[in-house]
Amino acid sequence: MITIGGGSSMDTGKGIGIIINNPEFYDVRSLEGLSPTKNRTVFTIAVPTTGGTGAESTINYVVTDVEKRRKFVCVDPNDIPDIAIVDPDMMASMPKGLTASTGMDALTHAIEGYTTKAAWELADVLNLEAIQLIAKNLRKAVENDPDGREGMALAQYVTAMAYSNVGLGIAHSMAHTLGAVYDTPHGVACAMMLPIVMEFNQEYTGEKFKAIAEAFGVDTTGMSQAEYRKAAIDAVRQLSVDVGIPTKLEKLKEEDLPFLCESAAADACAPGNPRPATIEQFEEMFRKLM
Numbered sequence: 001m002i003t004i005g006g007g008s009s010m011d012t013g014k015g016i017g018i019i020i021n022n023p024e025f026y027d028v029r030s031l032e033g034l035s036p037t038k039n040r041t042v043f044t045i046a047v048p049t050t051g052g053t054g055a056e057s058t059i060n061y062v063v064t065d066v067e068k069r070r071k072f073v074c075v076d077p078n079d080i081p082d083i084a085i086v087d088p089d090m091m092a093s094m095p096k097g098l099t100a101s102t103g104m105d106a107l108t109h110a111i112e113g114y115t116t117k118a119a120w121e122l123a124d125v126l127n128l129e130a131i132q133l134i135a136k137n138l139r140k141a142v143e144n145d146p147d148g149r150e151g152m153a154l155a156q157y158v159t160a161m162a163y164s165n166v167g168l169g170i171a172h173s174m175a176h177t178l179g180a181v182y183d184t185p186h187g188v189a190c191a192m193m194l195p196i197v198m199e200f201n202q203e204y205t206g207e208k209f210k211a212i213a214e215a216f217g218v219d220t221t222g223m224s225q226a227e228y229r230k231a232a233i234d235a236v237r238q239l240s241v242d243v244g245i246p247t248k249l250e251k252l253k254e255e256d257l258p259f260l261c262e263s264a265a266a267d268a269c270a271p272g273n274p275r276p277a278t279i280e281q282f283e284e285m286f287r288k289l290m
């Protein structure tokens, strides 16, 4: 099987390949969470055409359950493609908005992967490198600069190799539910949630926000912990604004909040978040988009 496209195409291929070789899971829903499959997927070559998800090398794929208005994550080492062809030329046709949103998805992977509960030294090295690459290259990639494109192709792949092993956090949990309910593009939803979740998590991240601020080129000499944490959040927010990501989600409706919060709390990425979030805290964070 050859899967060419963004995360949606590659994830569709991953699900198809798993079901071909594990037909007892044909209902798809029984694959949610840690999928108990026995057999590897069919031989797969994955070719990403967006600079974002890293689905060409990750352990998971995401499925939209249209009936239940939710997206669920399937985690399964049997789904990892055999070969990934990561070529920035395949991404050169992306318009600005798609480059920006998929790049911010990659940044969300790197920052959530760097601060998730299971983070450790080896994954940290990769995630931090990816943050630095994105800080340096996303604005250029949005202008279709070839070096920027190459930096982003690399960054999204480098963080995927790391976050796939350590997990993510609630920016993804909340992005998944926004994607399912409002069809908000995944990268846009991640980008909108990321600085809000960083603010919520900051007290639980030790000195990691110092390294994030530095990866964005901030000189943290003499800064207090509160100052470098704010500098990291400000740098992420600034990048998001510079590449044209909105900060408000007009579709978000008051009456949807209970469903959105329950759905985010039940998402497979939530347990990895460094700070546990209550339903009320999810609601507070969603409200910041209104």
Ligand SMILES: NC(=O)c1ccc[n+]([C@@H]2O[C@H](COP(=O)([O-])OP(=O)(O)OC[C@H]3O[C@@H](n4cnc5c(N)ncnc54)[C@H](O)[C@@H]3O)[C@@H](O)[C@H]2O)c1
Pocket (backbone or CB within 6 Å): 005, 006, 007, 008, 009, 011, 049, 050, 052, 053, 054, 055, 058, 059, 060, 061, 062, 090, 091, 092, 093, 094, 095, 098, 102, 105, 186, 187
């Ligand atoms: N498996 C994983 O590890 C993983 C990780 C993160 C996100 N995801 C999932 O991936 C999906 C999002 O994937 P995505 O952000 O790559 O977007 P996408 O695959 O949904 O593509 C978005 C749009 O861009 C178009 N497109 C793709 N490449 C293009 C190109 N080179 N030029 C012009 N148009 C192009 C597509 O046709 C589509 O209309 C979500 O469902 C998300 O939950 C999966």
Ligand SMILES: [Fe+2]
Pocket (backbone or CB within 6 Å): 053, 105, 106, 108, 109, 172, 186, 190
């Ligand atoms: Fe993502």
